Amino acid sequence: MSINRAEKITMGTAFAAILSFVLLRIFHHELYGAIPKKPFLFLHSGMELLGFAVSFTMLVLGWMFFVKSLSKHRLYTAALFGAVGLFDLLHELTLEGMPFYRLIGAMPMTLLFTLTAQLAGSIGVFIIFRVNDEQVPAGRRLPAFMSAFVLAGALSVLIYKLTPNVVPLFDTVAHVKQLRFASESIIAFAYIGTIFMVLYRNRNERPQAMLTIVQSMVFFLLSDLQFMLSVYAHNSDMLIGHAYKLAGYYFLMKGIYYVTIEEPFQQYKRTESRINFLAYHDELTGLSNRRLLKEQLNEELKLAQLSNGRIAVFLLDIDRFKTINDALGHSFGDRMLQAVSERLRLAAGNTNRVYRMGGDEFVMLMPNLEAEADAAQVEKQAKSIMGLFDAPFVLDEAEYHITISLGVSFYPQDGDSVEVLLKNADTALYSAKAHRNEYSSYEPEMNRKAHDRLRLESDLRRAIDEEQFALAYQPLVNLNSGKVVGVEALVRWHHPKRGLLPPSEFIPLTEENGLILQLGEWVLGAACRQNKLWQDSGLPPMMMSVNLSMRQFRQHQLADRIKAILEQSGMPPKYLELEITESMTSDVEFAADTLSSLKELGVQISIDDFGTGYSSLSSLKRFPIDKLKIDRCFVNDVTKGGSDAAIVSTITTMAKNLKLKVTAEGVENDEQIQFLRERNCEEAQGYYFTQPIPANLFENWFRHRSQTA
Numbered sequence: 001m002s003i004n005r006a007e008k009i010t011m012g013t014a015f016a017a018i019l020s021f022v023l024l025r026i027f028h029h030e031l032y033g034a035i036p037k038k039p040f041l042f043l044h045s046g047m048e049l050l051g052f053a054v055s056f057t058m059l060v061l062g063w064m065f066f067v068k069s070l071s072k073h074r075l076y077t078a079a080l081f082g083a084v085g086l087f088d089l090l091h092e093l094t095l096e097g098m099p100f101y102r103l104i105g106a107m108p109m110t111l112l113f114t115l116t117a118q119l120a121g122s123i124g125v126f127i128i129f130r131v132n133d134e135q136v137p138a139g140r141r142l143p144a145f146m147s148a149f150v151l152a153g154a155l156s157v158l159i160y161k162l163t164p165n166v167v168p169l170f171d172t173v174a175h176v177k178q179l180r181f182a183s184e185s186i187i188a189f190a191y192i193g194t195i196f197m198v199l200y201r202n203r204n205e206r207p208q209a210m211l212t213i214v215q216s217m218v219f220f221l222l223s224d225l226q227f228m229l230s231v232y233a234h235n236s237d238m239l240i241g242h243a244y245k246l247a248g249y250y251f252l253m254k255g256i257y258y259v260t261i262e263e264p265f266q267q268y269k270r271t272e273s274r275i276n277f278l279a280y281h282d283e284l285t286g287l288s289n290r291r292l293l294k295e296q297l298n299e300e301l302k303l304a305q306l307s308n309g310r311i312a313v314f315l316l317d318i319d320r321f322k323t324i325n326d327a328l329g330h331s332f333g334d335r336m337l338q339a340v341s342e343r344l345r346l347a348a349g350n351t352n353r354v355y356r357m358g359g360d361e362f363v364m365l366m367p368n369l370e371a372e373a374d375a376a377q378v379e380k381q382a383k384s385i386m387g388l389f390d391a392p393f394v395l396d397e398a399e400y401h402i403t404i405s406l407g408v409s410f411y412p413q414d415g416d417s418v419e420v421l422l423k424n425a426d427t428a429l430y431s432a433k434a435h436r437n438e439y440s441s442y443e444p445e446m447n448r449k450a451h452d453r454l455r456l457e458s459d460l461r462r463a464i465d466e467e468q469f470a471l472a473y474q475p476l477v478n479l480n481s482g483k484v485v486g487v488e489a490l491v492r493w494h495h496p497k498r499g500l501l502p503p504s505e506f507i508p509l510t511e512e513n514g515l516i517l518q519l520g521e522w523v524l525g526a527a528c529r530q531n532k533l534w535q536d537s538g539l540p541p542m543m544m545s546v547n548l549s550m551r552q553f554r555q556h557q558l559a560d561r562i563k564a565i566l567e568q569s570g571m572p573p574k575y576l577e578l579e580i581t582e583s584m585t586s587d588v589e590f591a592a593d594t595l596s597s598l599k600e601l602g603v604q605i606s607i608d609d610f611g612t613g614y615s616s617l618s619s620l621k622r623f624p625i626d627k628l629k630i631d632r633c634f635v636n637d638v639t640k641g642g643s644d645a646a647i648v649s650t651i652t653t654m655a656k657n658l659k660l661k662v663t664a665e666g667v668e669n670d671e672q673i674q675f676l677r678e679r680n681c682e683e684a685q686g687y688y689f690t691q692p693i694p695a696n697l698f699e700n701w702f703r704h705r706s707q708t709a
Helices: 005-026 038-063 072-093 109-128 138-161 173-201 208-229 236-280 288-305 319-328 332-349 371-387 416-433 445-466 505-515 514-538 557-567 588-599 642-657 670-677 695-706
Strands: 310-317 354-358 361-369 393-395 399-401 402-410 439-441 469-478 485-493 499-501 543-547 578-581 604-610 627-630 661-665
Touching: 005 208, 038 236, 038 393, 072 109, 072 236, 109 138, 109 173, 109 485, 173 208, 208 236, 236 288, 236 332, 288 310, 288 361, 288 402, 310 319, 310 371, 310 416, 332 354, 332 361, 332 371, 332 393, 332 399, 361 371, 371 402, 371 439, 371 578, 402 416, 402 485, 416 439, 445 485, 445 505, 445 514, 469 514, 469 604, 469 695, 485 514, 485 557, 485 695, 499 543, 514 543, 514 695, 543 588, 557 578, 588 604, 588 695, 627 642, 642 661, 642 670
Parallel strands: 402 439, 485 543, 543 578, 578 604, 604 627, 627 661
Antiparallel strands: 310 361, 310 402, 354 361, 393 399, 469 485, 485 499
């Protein structure tokens, strides 16, 4: 177990105190001496007044400072030693040679006051530190202090009024010695008990304040032992005992100071520092935030205006970051953001030029550009930033490849204010994201495109409400029999002004704004109803393939939603094929559970665009899938040999061994058909058969094909 600095100081202080006591006892004969009454009274009075001052200081600390963090230990210790200070003061005033000196039988009243002070202090701290330290309201201060002073005052009056006739117990010196020994024994045991109790109760955290209290108890204990061993009132033993007591008061006040002022003040400073940090920094990544970016960019703009300088603002975000969050969870997404931030921070060096705008957006500044070389500088910097993401990120012992898109705006040609420069950099970023893993500099024409995008998003929300969408169907043909065995439902948007829009123009928008959930559910329902209508009109039963988006796949109670759609449409589940992508299976456990719940409905599962993702065979075999769909990018050049032909051959062979069907997408000519047949690929779809067509045209096409087959 490690020992911290405060513990070392405590052990050293306790050892030094005990060693001094032992040495004093060893050399007691040489050091002992009686002291005349007047010098003793002077020294004793000074020590007692110091003790009273310390007690009063503890009272003030408990009453005035950091009232909002007032606790039981602080409050009751301050009240207790306020009362103890009163007894010490009365002890001094009733000492022989002082104006209120009095005897109670054979016992000086001053002895009764000092024993009362020590008993109250030792037993009081034992009781106080037995309980847990909890915060108490400020309103308890007055009742606590009033109770302590009323009790101390009443007891003081009672002691002062005692006479030998009322208390015959103090008639003889022997009785006084017995009372003194018994009291000081109780005091010693109380201090010892407090020491062990404080150490035990704080054995894990070991705060400095509590360790300082232990130091004070050690000195109080040695003071009490010194008084017990003293046999004469005016001697060196008594003064040494009072010196130990003063040391105890000092460490007790120091402990109360730590609890009352030092710890709350340090906590306040830490809180203030944390607040100041969070005001200008991002809590998750530690990077500078949007507020600091605006302030620093504004300062750079002022300097650039004075020096006719130029500034480049780089705005970047992570491609498909929502997919990462949806597939792997927000906790993983946060860790990815931290890893990206660290890579950007290291690339920027010591210059505080990297900022997190929020979400997955980051900004880097490049001030002090040279006018004649700014284009080359910026291009070099942009390529450098893009290159930071060539290497994979290793999280949970797995590698993840991500890309970014980057937009750049310049001062002064693209804006002369913080807001305009950031807005134009954001516009350039959206232009780059159209291709992903690209960077783009701002051009005024981009504003029109950004405006069109916003209008399209607004129209998209209206389109869902007004059902402006329709489905087109592309057949899946068995390559051995030539029969149509299924269709894939593909959504189209009949925009009232722009005409028929393909999915590539609006599906990314729906994924960003969450409308994909409503649209995806509509597509499922419409496809199932259409398939049931075809069956009812006499067409042979065929498989209806529908794509699931990442958001749909992560949707709560997906199986129940699909079950309800099937029941409403009346289509048997065995004719529904749900297509997912490899990226949806990154979270293997979640994907396996979700796919199993879907298979329990009786539907078919296929993996679309197979070969373009990162799924491993070890995880693939855990999924209850029925089919692999080879992406069109491999089919396009399959007849030219090379790697595409090898990939297609490998996939078909693997699927056959795993007892999975295979569908080739994007088939366009006889040579591709022949190659796929030779590789035992069961199904194909593409323009070779027909482009996606509406339901009524598909029905006509199907009947015509059946008649001519």
